[in-house]
Amino acid sequence: MAGQSVSPMMQQYFEIKKQHPNEILFYRVGDFYEMFYDDALTASRELELTLTGKACGQEERAPMCGVPFHSYEIYVARLIAKGYKVAICEQMEDPATAKGLVKRDIIRVVTPGTVIESSMLAEDKNNYLCSIYAKKVRGGWKAGICFADISTGEAYATELHNEKMGGALITELCRYMPSEILINPAVLDLKDLTNYIKQHTNALVELREDSCYKQAVVESMLSRQFGEDWNKSCGFAPDGFVPQAFGALLGYLYETQKHGTERIKAVQNYADAQYMRLSAVTRANLELTETMRGREKKGTLLWVLDKTETSMGKRMLRSWIEQPLVDNKVINERLDAVEALYNANVGRAELKEALSHVFDIERLTTRILYGSATPREVKALGDTCQRLPQVKEQAAAAGAKLLNDLAEAVDPLSDILDKVSRALVDDPPANLKDGGAIREGYNAEVDELRDIMHGGKGVLSQLEADLRQQTGIPKLKIGFNKVFGYYIEVSRSYVGSVPETFTRKQTLTTGERYITPELKELENKILGANERLLALEHQLFSELLNDISAQLLRIQRTATAVAQLDVLASFAEAAVQNNYVKPTVDDSDVLDIAEGRHPVIEQMLKSSLFVPNDTTLDEGENRMLIITGPNMAGKSTYMRQNALIALMAQIGSFVPAAKCRVGVVDAIFTRVGASDDLAAGQSTFMVEMTEVAEILRNATKSSLVILDEIGRGTSTFDGMSIARAVVEYICDNIGCKTLFATHYHELTSMDKDVFGVKNYNIAVKKRGEDITFLRRIVSGPADDSYGIEVAKLAGLPDAVIKRAHKVLRQLEATAPGANASMQLDFETVEAYNNPTVPSEVVDKLHQIDVETLTPLEALNFLYELKQALK
Ligand code: ADP
Ligand code: MG
Numbered sequence: 001m002a003g004q005s006v007s008p009m010m011q012q013y014f015e016i017k018k019q020h021p022n023e024i025l026f027y028r029v030g031d032f033y034e035m036f037y038d039d040a041l042t043a044s045r046e047l048e049l050t051l052t053g054k055a056c057g058q059e060e061r062a063p064m065c066g067v068p069f070h071s072y073e074i075y076v077a078r079l080i081a082k083g084y085k086v087a088i089c090e091q092m093e094d095p096a097t098a099k100g101l102v103k104r105d106i107i108r109v110v111t112p113g114t115v116i117e118s119s120m121l122a123e124d125k126n127n128y129l130c131s132i133y134a135k136k137v138r139g140g141w142k143a144g145i146c147f148a149d150i151s152t153g154e155a156y157a158t159e160l161h162n163e164k165m166g167g168a169l170i171t172e173l174c175r176y177m178p179s180e181i182l183i184n185p186a187v188l189d190l191k192d193l194t195n196y197i198k199q200h201t202n203a204l205v206e207l208r209e210d211s212c213y214k215q216a217v218v219e220s221m222l223s224r225q226f227g228e229d230w231n232k233s234c235g236f237a238p239d240g241f242v243p244q245a246f247g248a249l250l251g252y253l254y255e256t257q258k259h260g261t262e263r264i265k266a267v268q269n270y271a272d273a274q275y276m277r278l279s280a281v282t283r284a285n286l287e288l289t290e291t292m293r294g295r296e297k298k299g300t301l302l303w304v305l306d307k308t309e310t311s312m313g314k315r316m317l318r319s320w321i322e323q324p325l326v327d328n329k330v331i332n333e334r335l336d337a338v339e340a341l342y343n344a345n346v347g348r349a350e351l352k353e354a355l356s357h358v359f360d361i362e363r364l365t366t367r368i369l370y371g372s373a374t375p376r377e378v379k380a381l382g383d384t385c386q387r388l389p390q391v392k393e394q395a396a397a398a399g400a401k402l403l404n405d406l407a408e409a410v411d412p413l414s415d416i417l418d419k420v421s422r423a424l425v426d427d428p429p430a431n432l433k434d435g436g437a438i439r440e441g442y443n444a445e446v447d448e449l450r451d452i453m454h455g456g457k458g459v460l461s462q463l464e465a466d467l468r469q470q471t472g473i474p475k476l477k478i479g480f481n482k483v484f485g486y487y488i489e490v491s492r493s494y495v496g497s498v499p500e501t502f503t504r505k506q507t508l509t510t511g512e513r514y515i516t517p518e519l520k521e522l523e524n525k526i527l528g529a530n531e532r533l534l535a536l537e538h539q540l541f542s543e544l545l546n547d548i549s550a551q552l553l554r555i556q557r558t559a560t561a562v563a564q565l566d567v568l569a570s571f572a573e574a575a576v577q578n579n580y581v582k583p584t585v586d587d588s589d590v591l592d593i594a595e596g597r598h599p600v601i602e603q604m605l606k607s608s609l610f611v612p613n614d615t616t617l618d619e620g621e622n623r624m625l626i627i628t629g630p631n632m633a634g635k636s637t638y639m640r641q642n643a644l645i646a647l648m649a650q651i652g653s654f655v656p657a658a659k660c661r662v663g664v665v666d667a668i669f670t671r672v673g674a675s676d677d678l679a680a681g682q683s684t685f686m687v688e689m690t691e692v693a694e695i696l697r698n699a700t701k702s703s704l705v706i707l708d709e710i711g712r713g714t715s716t717f718d719g720m721s722i723a724r725a726v727v728e729y730i731c732d733n734i735g736c737k738t739l740f741a742t743h744y745h746e747l748t749s750m751d752k753d754v755f756g757v758k759n760y761n762i763a764v765k766k767r768g769e770d771i772t773f774l775r776r777i778v779s780g781p782a783d784d785s786y787g788i789e790v791a792k793l794a795g796l797p798d799a800v801i802k803r804a805h806k807v808l809r810q811l812e813a814t815a816p817g818a819n820a821s822m823q824l825d826f827e828t829v830e831a832y833n834n835p836t837v838p839s840e841v842v843d844k845l846h847q848i849d850v851e852t853l854t855p856l857e858a859l860n861f862l863y864e865l866k867q868a869l870k
Contacts (some may be wrong), residue, residue: 004528005057005058006056006057006058007055007056007057008101009029009101010036010056010057010062012101012104013025013027013036016089016104016105016106018038018041019106020087020106020109022085023084023085023086023087023109023315023585024039024042024079024084024085024086024087025039025086025087025089026067026072026076026087026088026089027087027089027676028069028088028089028090028091029066029091030095031068031069031070032066032067032068032069033066033067033069033072033088034054034064034065034066035064035065035066036054036056036063036064037062037063040062040063040064040065041063042084043062043065043075043079044065045078046078046079046082046084047065047067047075047078048228049065049066049067050065051063051064051065052064052065056305058079059646069244072088073117073119073120074119074576075108076088076120077117077119077120079117080110080111080112080115080120081112083112083202083204085109085110085111085204086109086110087106087108087109087110088106088107088108088109088110089104089106090104090105090106090107091104092102092104092586093592095269105744106563107258108256108257108258109257111129111180111204111206111256111257111418112127112179112180112203112204113127113128113130113150113178113179113180113204114129114150114151114180114253114256114257114258114260115127115151115180116151116259116363116367116370116372117372118251118360118363118367121151121363123179123311123314123360124311124314124318125315125316125318126149126151126152126154126176126315126318126319127149127151127179128147128148128149128176128177128178128179129147129148129149129150129178129179129180129182129249129252129253130145130146130147130173130176130178130180130181130182130203131145131146131181131182131188131245131246131248131249131252132144132169132183132184132187132245133145133183133184133244133248134144134160134165134169134183134184134186134187134190134241135184135186135241135243136189139163140161140162140163140165141160141161141162141163141165141190142157142159142160142161142241143160143162143165143168143169143241143245144157144159144240144241144242144243144244144245144246145157145158145160145163145169145172145242145245145802146158146159146242146245146246146249146267147178148249148264148479150253150257150260150261150263150264150366151263151363151366152263152315152362152363152366153263153264153265153362153365153366153556154268155246155266155267156176156267156268156269156270157236157242157245157246157267157268157269157270158172158238158242158269158270158271158272159240159241159242159274160172161466165190165193166190166191166192166193166196167192167279169190169193170192170193170196170279170280171277171278171279171604172281173196173201173203173280174196174278174279174280174283174322175275175322175323176204176322176868177201177322178203179202179203179204180203180204180205180206181197181203181204181205181206182208182248182249182252183205183206183207183208183483184208184210184212184213184244184248185209185210186209188207196280199561200280204715206252208248208252210249212247212248212252213244213248213761217247217251218243218244218247218248219243219247221246221247221248221250221251221254222234222243222247222250224250224254225250225261225264225575226661231243233266233269234246234266234269235267235269236267237269237270239437242269242849243341244440246267253682257332259369259370262369262370262842263365263366263369265552265553265556269762272325274325274327275323275324275325275326276288276323276324276325276326276327276647276650276665276666276668277666277667277698277703278322278324278499278667278668278669279669279694280696281670281671281691281694282668282669282670283322285640285670285672286301286640286643286644286647286668286670287299287300287301287600288300288301288302288321288322288647289301289302289318289321289322292374294523294571295855299600299604300600301321301599301600301644301647301648302317302318302321303600304509304574304578304599304603305317305321305570305571305574305599305648305653306570307569307570307573307574307577308355308566308567308569308570309352309355309356309358309566309569309570310355310356310358310359310360310562310563310566311360311362311363312358312360312361312559312562312563312566313355313561313562313563313564313565313566313567313570316560316563316564316566316567316683317566317567317570320567320651320652321647321651323651324650324651325650325651325652326650326664326665326666327664328585328586328587328664329645330651331585331649331651331652331664332585333401333402333652334402334568334571334651334652335582335583335649335652335654335814336401336402336518337398337399337400337401337402337403337406337568337652338568338571338572338575338582338652338653338654339401339572339582339654340398340399340400341398341400341403341568341569341571341572342575342576342582342654343398344397344398344399345576347394347397347398348394348569348572348573350390350394351390351391351394351395351398351565352569352573353564353567353749354387354390354391354394355387355391355565355569356563356565357383357384357386357615358384358385358387358388358391358566359377359380359381359383359384361381361384361555361558361559361562362556362559362560364377364378364380364565365379365548365549365552365555365556365559365718365748367383367549368381368545368549369545369549369552371545373545374428374430374432375424375428375429375430375431375432375437375541376425376428376429376430378420378426378428378541378544378545378548378764379420379427379428380710381420381548382416382417382420382421382424385414385416385417385420386411386417388410388411388412388413388558388562389412389669391407391410391562391565392407392410392412393407395410395565396713398409402568403565403568406561406564406565407561407565407566409557409558409560409561410552410558410561410562410565411555411557413551413554413555415551416548416551416555416669419544419547419548420548421439422439422441422442423438423439423442423540423544424437424438424439424540424544425438425439425440427436431539432534432537432541434534435533435534435537436537437537437541438536438537438540438541438866442540443536443540445536446533446536446537446540449532449533449536450527450529450533452475452525452526452529453526453529453530453533459522459526460478460486460522463478463518463519463522464476464477464478467488467688470499471494471497471498471499472497473490473494473497473498475490475491476488476489476490476494477489478519479513483520484505484506484513484515485515485520485523485527486515486519486520486522486523486526487505487506487513487514487515488513488514488515488516488519489508489511489513489514489589490511490512490513490514491510491511492510492511492512494511497510498512499512501516501517501749502514502515503515503516520614533744553700564744568604568652570652571652571653572654574653575653578599578602578603578656579656580653580654580655580656580657581654581655581657581658581659581660583645583648583649583654583655583657583660583661583662584660584661584662585650585661585662585663585664586661586662586663587647587663587664588661588663588665589618589619589620589663589702589737590616590617590618590661590662590663591615591616591617591618591629591642591661591662591663591665591704591737592615592616592617592647592659592660592661592662593614593615593642593645593655593657593659593660593661594614594657594658594659594660595612595657595658595659596612596613596614596641596642596645596655596656596657596660597610597612597615597641597656597657598610598637598638598640598641598644598656599641599644599645599648599655599656600644601637601641601861602656610635610774611774611776612657612658613638613641613775613776613833614777615642615777616860617642617704617737617739618663618737619701619702619735619736619737620755620756621758622756623731623735623736623737623738623754623756623757623760624727624730624731624738624740624754624757624758625738625739625740625759625760626727626740626741626742626747626748626750626751626757626758626759626760626781627639627739627740627741627760627761627762627777628741628742628743628745628748628759628760628761628762628781628782629761629762629763629764629782630762630764630771630782630789631743632773632793633761633762633764633773633775634742634762634773634775635708635741635762636672636708638762638777639708639739639741640670640672640706641656641705642704642706642739643668643704643706643739645657645660645662645667646665646668646704648724649662650662650664650665663702665702665703665704665737666700666702666703666704667698667699667700667703667704668704668705668706669694669695669698669699669704669706670705670706670707670708671688671691671692671695671706671708671710672706684712685714687711688711688712689722692707692710692726695707696726696729696730696734699730699734699736700734700736701734701735701736702735702736703734703737704736704737704738705734705736705737705738705739706738706739707726707738707739707740707741708741709742709743710722710723710726710740710742711723711742712743716744719744720744720746720747722819723740723742723744723745723747724744724746724750725829727740727747727750727754727757728750728754731754731755731757732755735756745781745782748781748782758779759779759780759781760777760778760780761777761778761780761781761782762774762775762776762777762778762782763775763776763777763778766789768791769788769792769801769805770789770792771789771793786823788801788804788805791804792809809842809846810839810842810843813837813839813842813845813846838868839868839870840868841865844861844864844865844868845865848861
């Protein structure tokens, strides 16, 4: 395309485009960003822009589309959301003064993980850029993984060693849900990881070359960011891979952003053992932050617990839910803080009131640092500072160690408040384009320029008075017209008194008009005042931004403390509104719940009341609860509610129960039916077994495991056998607390053979063929599966129900193994598969009334049966 004959501007375009073949190039031309060729085709399709053409010196016009520069953010945001990257090419000099072709250059590449504009970010979520460096080593895999949110400055990193590195990395990704992931080429070998990313996330994957991970490159990146002794200040593990991962992340930021790394001042090294382990499947099953269907917030634990007032609190709450703790000391500090706020009704209300005026200073600080904050936003920072003393005071007043610590960490930032309120007007403009942001009295020159600008009234009338006095002409006037600008007008009768320094400009019938050098100077000042004022306001504003930026660490510390206070107050508020209690959290082995409820379902049930249920689980006699009961009885709800209560306790929240004791669990595992992954090409059964295998491999004695109807995906006897073997394995080899719902009544006999197994069922009331769900968990196995009754409830036609009962009776009669009270053994299985009793015999037996039989009739009946058997 780039032939000899193209126009100079297009030649420049091709030069720049060559360096960014994979990004959509936004090419600044005057008031527009223009896109050409393939970029134009893509952008016009994705953004529904009109496709036009641009003369480019060649016969065919270049396909082109454009967006106005002042609203480009929304277009970039939409392209980013669709998985594109956008390179922004600016004019590097003023086209009005440039000689020849305007210089242009790429100032930034916008990618999903590097966005800082509030218009492109969700306020209640962090936006993480992730970097993974993984390599096969002896005995498995080794990896460094890190996450950075450049809109808030947070950064986290950890080391991993694992045979099954794919799964381990998936678990890390689930904690932070990054929007963009940098990987080294070896990571491509981890197929389970790459499949997971493709199928279950919207993250953009960026393959980085091996050269980005070279020792020298990595070291130079890290010392550029953190100084020469980065190794000391960052505290990375020796011989780990985090430096490579983090170095590559920094390299990517330097490469793509003008700004982006200044905000990252420290990296937090976290250890896997610091948090409860939750697999991707478990997070999804428990619907922690998004629902399984629809991936919405409504209907999740986050939705129930979110009573926060600030965006910072919302993000912090989400991360607490994603990362439950395992150290009962830290958990109890949170719980004590929630309790104090729970009890302090007035104080909590006042704290929340103060918080409700707190702006997202965490992200705002980023924009202040990068100079893109608006006057209105900076004013909002000032308004926030004004509320901080109240936040501090209320937090300290409630009386709990953590609250005191956080109150201590809140810096009232009074110097910033003072500076902002002195510098900015009460209601500053949304942008600085037209000035008007700087307050009167802040800067003498601004005041003077404004005075001059507003007609320069004071200055002009002063000059007029001076001239009248000097010349003795009483009616001398200063006027303005478009042709000469400012002039002095003297009526005809006084023309004689005009001094020589006046230059005549115009003659009127009534008098003469003059100018003087002094007046011209004033005129220049007035006419130039606007420009000068704008420049000065810009300068003062950016000085203000610099001053605030210098306090970055103080603001950040305050923001983090405020966010935590917001979450703790939110927990307290949710506890009051939803009637939760403080759990006892310790290092015991129990999960003891009195009248527990499902936190989400109880909120979703509008008309009916949620029926509370008790739970007794431990690592001894009550380690395995086998729960039976008909479909729709509430088995799944009950099991999940126990998991959610344990999880809530470990994030420091009160729980939906009358009383509750939680011995810290190190992990929750769930296997819940019906999440088929058919789209992924795997059969339901295969998925199910893979998940069960994961659980058996990773659960420890201190884990909580939930198995919901495993074995469904295969034939009855296969399924039953697997289920039984799994129960035995967990009880004997792992010993963790397990809830196991099953429709295999045969498994209910296991309590006699296996230590730790207890039977429970969810009670239903049966009257004739009708059943009512009582939603009560009771000890002992269910006596029936009630499948047909449930089908009737669901509205299956009577004829079908009748027939089903008949078929069932026959089956039960011919296959004694299907009876709930019978032991599962291979004779039973045999009998089921090879029924030897004809149904006619059974029917006859059913029909006969033994009590009214005479001995002779009995004999005849026996004969009849014998005949039927032949
Ligand atoms: P199962 O797993 O036994 O088939 P579910 O747990 O899916 O049954 O429960 C079916 C429905 O019953 C739930 O969607 C919920 O609306 C209701 N439910 C379950 N448990 C309770 C309860 N304790 N109180 C009130 N309603 C409940
Ligand atoms: Mg269920």
